[in-house]
Amino acid sequence: MARDDxxxxxxxxxxxxxxxxxxxxxxxxxxxTQADSNLAVHVINGKKPxxxxxxxxxxxxxxxxxVEIIRRLLQQKSLRRLSGTLIAVPIVNVFGIxxxxxxxxxxxxxxxxxxxxxxxxxxxxxxxxxxxQIVNKCNYGIDxxxxxxxxxxxxxxxxxxxDPETLRLARAFGVPVLLNSDLRDGSLREQAAEYGxxxxxxxxxxxxxxxELSIRAGVNGILQVLRALEMLPASRSRSTQAExxxxxxxxxxxxxxxxxxxxxxxxxxxxxxxxVMGVISNPSDCFNDQQYEICSRVDGLIIGYTxxxxxxxxxxxxxxxxxxxxxxxxxxxESFREDVIDPPAGLNIF
Numbered sequence: 001m002a003r004d005d006x007x008x009x010x011x012x013x014x015x016x017x018x019x020x021x022x023x024x025x026x027x028x029x030x031x032x033t034q035a036d037s038n039l040a041v042h043v044i045n046g047k048k049p050x051x052x053x054x055x056x057x058x059x060x061x062x063x064x065x066x067v068e069i070i071r072r073l074l075q076q077k078s079l080r081r082l083s084g085t086l087i088a089v090p091i092v093n094v095f096g097i098x099x100x101x102x103x104x105x106x107x108x109x110x111x112x113x114x115x116x117x118x119x120x121x122x123x124x125x126x127x128x129x130x131x132x133q134i135v136n137k138c139n140y141g142i143d144x145x146x147x148x149x150x151x152x153x154x155x156x157x158x159x160x161x162x163d164p165e166t167l168r169l170a171r172a173f174g175v176p177v178l179l180n181s182d183l184r185d186g187s188l189r190e191q192a193a194e195y196g197x198x199x200x201x202x203x204x205x206x207x208x209x210x211x212e213l214s215i216r217a218g219v220n221g222i223l224q225v226l227r228a229l230e231m232l233p234a235s236r237s238r239s240t241q242a243e244x245x246x247x248x249x250x251x252x253x254x255x256x257x258x259x260x261x262x263x264x265x266x267x268x269x270x271x272x273x274x275x276v277m278g279v280i281s282n283p284s285d286c287f288n289d290q291q292y293e294i295c296s297r298v299d300g301l302i303i304g305y306t307x308x309x310x311x312x313x314x315x316x317x318x319x320x321x322x323x324x325x326x327x328x329x330x331x332x333x334e335s336f337r338e339d340v341i342d343p344p345a346g347l348n349i350f
Contacts, residue, residue, distance in 0.1 A: 009045055009052075009085055011133060016085075019047040026133055028094060028126055037095070041134065042074055042088040050084025050231045054134050055222060057089070057144040059111050059188065061096020061103070062207040066144025069218035076223065084231045087138060092130055095122070100208060102148065112186035131191060140169070140229065141192055141199040142222060146214070150308035152206035153319075154267045154301075154333065155217045159189075159200050161246060166198040171244055172228035173200060173221035176332045177303060178246045179321060200225070206307060216340050242336075245329045247321035250303065255280060255315045257292045263305065265318070268337070270330035271296040277318050280311060294318065301326045301333070 009016045011024040025038035055073065057066025070090040073079075079086065091097055095104050103109055108123035116127025135141060147153040157170045158181035170178050181201070183190040192199040202221065204214030226232040255261070259280040271277060273296060280292040294317055304319030311317065323329050 007045070007049060009043060009087075009137070011041060011043065016043045016045045018045050018049075020045050026129060028129055029122060031095075039089060039092065039094065039130065042070075042086075042090070044074075044079055044082055044086045044088075046082035046084050046086075046231070048083040050082075051139040051229050052085040052087065052137060053140040053142070053226070053229065053231070054087040054089065054138045055142045055144070056092050056130075056134070056188075058091045058093050058097050059143065060109070060145065060148075060207070061093040061099065061101050062149070063102070063144075063146040064097075064208060065146050065205045065211055065214045065218065066202075067091060067097075068210055068215050069144055069222070072215065072219045073222055076219075078223065078232055081233060082226070082231055084229070086226070086231070087134055089130070089134060093126070095126075102207070111188055112184070114186055114188050114191040127188075131188075135188070135192060135197070136195070138197065140225075141188075141197055142225065143188055143199065143201050144218060145201060145203050146205040146207050146209075146211075147203070147304055149207055151304055151306050151316075152211075152267065153203045153304040155202070155204035155214050155336075156303055157200050157221075157244075158203055160193060163198060166200070169198060169225050169228055170200055172224045173202070174224045174244075175202075175204075175217055175221060176242065176244050176329060176336045177301070177321065178244050179250060179303070180246060180248050203304075213337060213340055217336075220340070242332055245323050245332065247301075247303075247323055250300075250319060250321040251298070252316040253277065253294055253296060253318040253320060255292075255311045255313055255317055256294065258311060258313045259283065259292070261294075261306070261309045261311045261317065265302050265305075267302055267305070268330055268333035269302045270300075270326045271302060271320065272299050273297065277302070296320060298322055299326050301329050 024041045106122045113123040113127040116124040155175045156177040161180040205211035278294045300320040300322045303321045
C-alpha cells in the first residue's frame, strides 16, 4: 500500500508515518559546558486522519505540574485509537528547568519572546525553534502553566473566549472556571492567535510543586479536548461534567502594608464585597500588634493567591475573578474537587 505522504509528519529529518509513535530530539543551543541540549518531542501519529494538536509544558522552567500531566497523558491506553496527530513537549524551557527558574540564563521570559528569531537572543532562538518546528505545524494547542513564584492558582482555562471554536474547546476541558484573558505581547498564545490557531492556556497549582488535583484535572481536560475534536472516541463512562462559568474580568487585591500575612480564605472561596480575606500584622511590634485587614473590593471567587506569608506593601495577594453568581461557582468548584480527587463509582475521569 502506498504511503500517504500528506499525513507524514517530518521533524528534524525524521518521518513519522500514520500509525507510528516516537520521540524526536530537536537540537537547541547547547550549554556553556559544551553539553548538548534538546527538546524531547513525543509524537503519536494516529492511523486515521484528524487534526494535529500540540501540548506543551514548562515554558517557564519552574512550572512543573504540566511536565507530570504530559507524562501521565502519554501513558493513556486510549491514545492507541487516536485520529490525527498529538505532539507533546513536556519541557520547553530546558535551560530554566535545570536551574529551577522561570527564566532563561539570559534573564528573559520565554513567553514574552515569540515568535522569536534564529539570529536573536537565547530566548528568541528557543522560541523560534519551538514555534517553527512545533506550533506552526499544528491546528490546535494547549499550553500548561502554574502560578508564578510563591503563588498558586485554582485550575482554570485562560483563552480568547470570544472565538467560538476556542470557547467550545475551553468548555470541553472541564474545569469550572474559564477566564477571558487578554493576549500579552510576545506570548505564545498571541502568536498562535495571529496564525489563527485556537489555543488554551491551562493554569493550575504553584511553581516547583506537584498538585494532584491540578495534575488529574489537566490530564482529564486534555483527553476531553481530544474527544471534542473527534481525535478520540467519546467516553462510554457516565459523565458528571457541569457547564463551566466564564469570568470576563479579574483583579489582584494588593497589600496595604508590609508584614506577616495570615490568609482567611482558600482557593475557590466565594467572597463578597468587604469580606476579610487576610490580615497583615507587624512582627516587630508584638505589644501594639497593629493589623491591616485585606478586604475584597468586589463580589467574586478566589482563583489565585500568594502562599508566601512575608509581604511587602503593594504585593499581589489575592486574585479575584468576577462572575454573575460567584456563590454558584464556588459550589461547583467544591463539586469539581470531589469528582477529580474521589470520582463517583463508575466514573472513569481518564
